[in-house]
Amino acid sequence: MAWTRFGKKKDMPGGLWIKCESCGAMLFRKEFEQRHRVCGTCGYHFTLPARERIALTIDPGTFEEKWADLRAHDVLGFTDMGSRGAVPYGEKLQQTKQKTGESDAIVTGTGKVKGIAAAIGVMNFQFLGGSMGMVVGEKIALLCEHGLHNRLPVVLFACSGGARMHEGAVSLMQMAKTCGALQRLNAAGVPTISVMTHPTTGGVTASFASVCDLLLAEPGALIGFAGPRVIATTIKKELPKGFQRSEFLLEKGQIDRIVPRSALRDELGRVLAYATGGDAVAAFKPQPAAAEPVAVAASDVADDGKAKKKGKAKKA
Numbered sequence: 214m215a216w217t218r219f220g221k222k223k224d225m226p227g228g229l230w231i232k233c234e235s236c237g238a239m240l241f242r243k244e245f246e247q248r249h250r251v252c253g254t255c256g257y258h259f260t261l262p263a264r265e266r267i268a269l270t271i272d273p274g275t276f277e278e279k280w281a282d283l284r285a286h287d288v289l290g291f292t293d294m295g296s297r298g299a300v301p302y303g304e305k306l307q308q309t310k311q312k313t314g315e316s317d318a319i320v321t322g323t324g325k326v327k328g329i330a331a332a333i334g335v336m337n338f339q340f341l342g343g344s345m346g347m348v349v350g351e352k353i354a355l356l357c358e359h360g361l362h363n364r365l366p367v368v369l370f371a372c373s374g375g376a377r378m379h380e381g382a383v384s385l386m387q388m389a390k391t392c393g394a395l396q397r398l399n400a401a402g403v404p405t406i407s408v409m410t411h412p413t414t415g416g417v418t419a420s421f422a423s424v425c426d427l428l429l430a431e432p433g434a435l436i437g438f439a440g441p442r443v444i445a446t447t448i449k450k451e452l453p454k455g456f457q458r459s460e461f462l463l464e465k466g467q468i469d470r471i472v473p474r475s476a477l478r479d480e481l482g483r484v485l486a487y488a489t490g491g492d493a494v495a496a497f498k499p500q501p502a503a504a505e506p507v508a509v510a511a512s513d514v515a516d517d518g519k520a521k522k523k524g525k526a527k528k529a
């Protein structure tokens with residue numbers, strides 16, 4: 214029965230199997246989730262929902278969510294002419310809230326990374342493509358102010374399709390607002406770290422994600438302003454291989470470092486210890502909370518995951 218569903222290009226949310234967007238391998242959903250949504254065959258890093266990112270990165274039991282009650286408003290009376298017909302923005306917001314259980318496209322709060330306290334914001338691509346509107350901008354600004362007053366380093370995980378067009382100019386203003394908030398941290402000497410994940414595009418790349426002190430990125434993440442297809446059509450030239458991917462941007466000097474998802478918590482701990490004068494010894498010690506599930510999942514997939522995939526691929 215399930216075979217007919219394998220023909221679909223994108224992932225199947227309810228299904229047991231998921232198709233890798235990069236290499237096309239069939240991945241067993243449970244193993245795939247244990248590996249924190251990294252392909253066991255080619256290492257492609259899929260988009261990670263905000264709550265999973267927090268569970269993976271923040272010390273267990275230390276995350277305190279803040280400003281979760283902020284809600285966006287349909288200030289323009291905007292109606293989206295999508296593929297399913299006209300939907301007013303207010304209605305779309307309601308639907309997305311019900312579907313995702315989130316109030317907007319970012320989760321903000323405070324927590325510890327390997328024992329070091331930080332103010333943390335994680336974008337959620339599942340909420341209207343992780344688009345930045347008034348709530349995302351306001352939450353980032355509040356997070357920065359909280360970081361400033363408590364001298365907490367600010368860590369921002371970007372994952373976004375860009376500015377939220379449903380909010381028009383209001384969404385574009387968030388670019389200036391978030392950059393202004395980060396500048397105040399900069400002036401006060403409070404460290405800021407941006408982690409760009411797949412995809413980080415549009416007004417998010419062009420604002421807070423690119424102006425932090427340290428710019429990290431996950432492997433293979435698409436990071437850019439306009440998409441590659443738009444650029445190729447505009448300049449009528451073939452784009453270089455790997456254009457707008459993290460590896461390409463590292464080579465060009467636009468980002469500082471590429472960190473695989475499995476090593477991100479350790480790396481953030483080290484960087485935060487260095488930036489804050491925290492306990493570097495504790496930060497350098499690998500902690501079982503993050504290391505264990507990754508190691509177990511990796512060996513699982515390497516052994517029987519590939520065998521299963523090959524079998525399935527032939528039948529399909």
Ligand SMILES: [Zn+2]
Pocket residue numbers: 233234235236237238252253254255256257
């Ligand atoms: Zn793959």
